[in-house]
Amino acid sequence: MTRFIPVSELAQAAGLTNRAIERAITRTVAGQRATWRGATLVVRKVHGRGGRSGIRYEVRVDSLPLELQERLRALKSTSESPLRHGEKAQQERDWWYGLIAPALVHERHSRARGAAIAEIVSRRHMRPDGRWVSVSERTVQRKIAAFEDEGYAGLARRKRADAGAPRVIVSWRWDKAVPLDDAGKHRIADALRQYVRGLHKAGEARALLADLASFKLEQLTRKAGCDLGAQASELCRVPQPFLDQEKAYRRVALLRRDRKTFEDQKPRVLRKLAGAPMEVVYGDIHPVDIVLRREDGSTAHARAIGWLDDATRRVWLDIILVEKGKGIRNRDVIQSFINMVNAWGAPRTLYLDNGSEYNWAEFIDDALQLLDKTGQPLIERVEPGRAGIVRAQPYNAAAKSIEGIFSVLERNYFQAVPGWIAGDRMKKKTSSVGGKVEPFPGTLEEFRDLIGMQIRLYHRICQQRGKLKGRSPDQAYKEAIDAGWTMTAVQADAFRLAFSHVRELTVWQGAISFKRERWTCRELVRWQERKISVRIPKYEDWNRLPLLDRDGNLVGFAERQHAYHPLDTAGAVEAREISRLHTKEVIAMARSAPDVDLLRERSAFLDAQPPAPVAPIGATIGASDEAERFLAAWNETPAERRKRERRERELKAHEEIESFAEYKAMSSKLRRAG
Known part of the structure; x- marks a missing residue:
């Protein structure tokens, strides 16, 4: 710190009175004392208010003791902080200091200072707000005095120390x-x-x-x-x-x-227009606020599949009137995208609505397969590993510029079309109070033509408030073309390959079944595998279906099989031909494979095998006595049965004789005893 401070500021930092500091400085200046608190003070005289004859002392800060220097730093930080509050007051201090600076270099009450003040008063001065003002001599003198007494802070009103702080706790x-x-x-x-x-x-x-x-x-x-x-x-x-x-x-x-209102009020990222046409294209599905009549007499709101070129603000709309209970299909979006690309060229980046009634996932996978003749994707990748298709956050209409364009079209252009309901389906605009909305009186094609006319009108109108800065979409597009921009055209075959999928179908009798029809060709007649891959279209009906093998190579094109009249001889000719081709293919397969003797191969296989293993007997489980008798009777022959029955009769007779003999012996004993 190399600045000088007055006696009053040093006294405050040291905790002494101004008089005590003045005595210490006087003794140092007079040489009566070499140091003060162990430090050699560096003192200077300043002409101004206060002191003897307008002379006062100031002390250089870096000559003070270290503890006082640290205390002054702390006091300086607290005293300067209020000055940083309020940019207007700071500007006023800077302005006044620049105004009185020529007078401050002269001593107080000197003629030179008076002349400098007179010169200041004689001129007009521009204030920080740009106004020219004149100042009086008395005002200049007061500002000089305030600066000499209070320093830089005295040149403007001090801000309250409690400014901004509440003055009550509750009330x-x-x-x-x-x-x-x-x-x-x-x-x-x-x-x-x-x-x-x-x-x-x-x-x-x-x-x-x-x-x-x-x-x-x-x-x-x-x-x-x-x-x-x-x-x-x-x-x-x-x-x-x-x-x-x-x-x-x-x-x-x-x-x-209320998520919608919350999203409308949240902070936004400022975005500028894309640099070139078709650099960024927005896509969305919009229900048009116009009532139409279906063929069955019911009324509905048409859907608009919309595309917005961000750089030129051009709009492409395809109107779809869906059936009752149905929604937008993937083939509708594909056809609209193809229509837009055929007219404008291929986009580099697509920005799609994540909260739309339509799920864009399938369309995204197909769009990324669009390739040019060199095999490069037409829709570029903006980051490694990230496709050039961006999904907007749900509830985030501000992130999708096309939402605002839909609003502009409805409010400024579609409102002239009969059947418009003013955007609020609960408060419809009707031709009579309390009456029903009159639908659009024409056909769907007439409605599409009328909407197309409104889009052409929109392209012609200059946009004063938008990012086009007073230009119309057509003017912005023409400027890009004049600057050398060219569109990227896409051939129909590229669309067919991209917007189709491969399905595995069963081959039966030389044909496949698709949409309840049989499709065949000479290649299918010769095809001997059970399955074959077929490329199926998503947005149009093909007369020929590409056939692919396991590696994705083209095999042929299947066409609808012709049905012959029973008496048509051409049918017999065709039957013989396909039978010949089928048999020929089987014969070719037979020639390409070796002959194998199955019985000999089986015998050789068995001879090469080790003997069948035999397990040792560890335990024997026998039948019960009754079961053994049952098994013996079950297994005996008629002769054995007759022998068994004779033995049983003899055994029974012998038992009866023995019983009778025992009876007679017992009777004899009883008689003798009696």
Whole structure:
């Protein structure tokens, strides 16, 4: 720090009186003392107000003791911070300092200073706001005096130290009535503030905010031990500024309840127009606000498949009137895209609507397959690994320029078409009060012609407010052509290859089945595999279907099979021909493969195999006695059965004889005993 400070500032930093500092400096200047607090002071004399004969002392800061230098740095940072508040006051200080600077170089009360002041007063000066003003001599003298007394800060009004800080805690009546210290009041105010934030977050009606917040403040005050008596409701009334300070939290309710409004209000990225035509093309599906009549007599709103060239703001629309209960199909979008490309050329980047009624996923996969003659994608890739197709965020109409164009077309051009309902289907514009909307009186083709005329008119009108800066879309397009821009044309075959898919169909009797019709060709007649790959169109009906092998190579083209009359001899000729081709192909296959003796090959295979393994017996499970008798009877022959029956009779007779002998012996014993 190499600046000088006056005695008053040094006294404040040292914690001494001005008189004590002046005595110390006087002794140093007079040589009575070499140092002050261990430091050798560097002092200078300054002419101005104060001191003897307008002379005062100033001390260089870097000659002071280190602790005082650090304290002065802290004081300087706090004293200078208010000056940084308010750009207008800072500009005024700069202006006044530049005005009085020629007079400050001269001593006070000198003729030179007086002449400098007179010269300042004699001229007109431009203020920071651009106004020319004259200043009086007295005003210049007061500004010089303020600068010499207070320094740079004296050249303009100081900003309050508490500027911007709230002067009340809740309200002046509540602050005065509640017998709590500031810390206690702030605790209540903080709790109330959180409650108000919660009300805003929940989306509470503004008419109820003040009453609910006041009731909450009354509860918090009573809970803190302060009873305000009968005047509690009046004293606890929360002022509107307190409520409005937290209204930013209403955006939470907006996010949860009204996503459309939330998205409309969120910060945006400023975008400029694309550099060249077809560099960026927007795509979207838009329900036209015009009532049409279907062929069955029902009414509906047509859909417009729209494309917007960002650089020129040109619009391409294809009108589709869908059947009842149906929606936009992929083939409709493909056909519209082809129509646009045939007229404008291929785009480099597509920007598609992510929240549309139509799912663009299938279309994106097909569009990326568009190749030029060299095999390069027509829709370029803007980043490595990222396709040149951008999906806009849902609910984000501002990210899709075509949304704004639809609004302009409806409001300024389509409103002249009969059947227009003014964009609000709940408040339709009708020819009579309470009546039904009169649909467009013409046919769908007439409606398309009329919409096409409105688009041509839009292309001719200059856009004063838009990014075209007063040019019309046709003018912007012509300027690009004059500057050397050329369109990229796409051949029909490229569309057919891109907007088709490969399906595997079953080959049966030399033909395939597609859309309940049989398709065949000479290549299919000779085809011996069960399946074949077929390229199927997505947006038009083909008379020939390309056939592909497993590697994707072209095999041939299948056509609808002709049905012959039973008496038509050409049918017999064709049957013989396809039978000959089929048999010939089978014979060719037979010649290309070797002959194999199946029995010999099987025998050789078995002979080469090891013997069948035999497991050792570890346990035997036998039948029961009854089961063995049953099995023996089941397996015996008639002769064996007769022998068995004879043995059984003999055994039974022998048992009877033995029983009789035992009986006689027992009887004899009984008689002898008796």
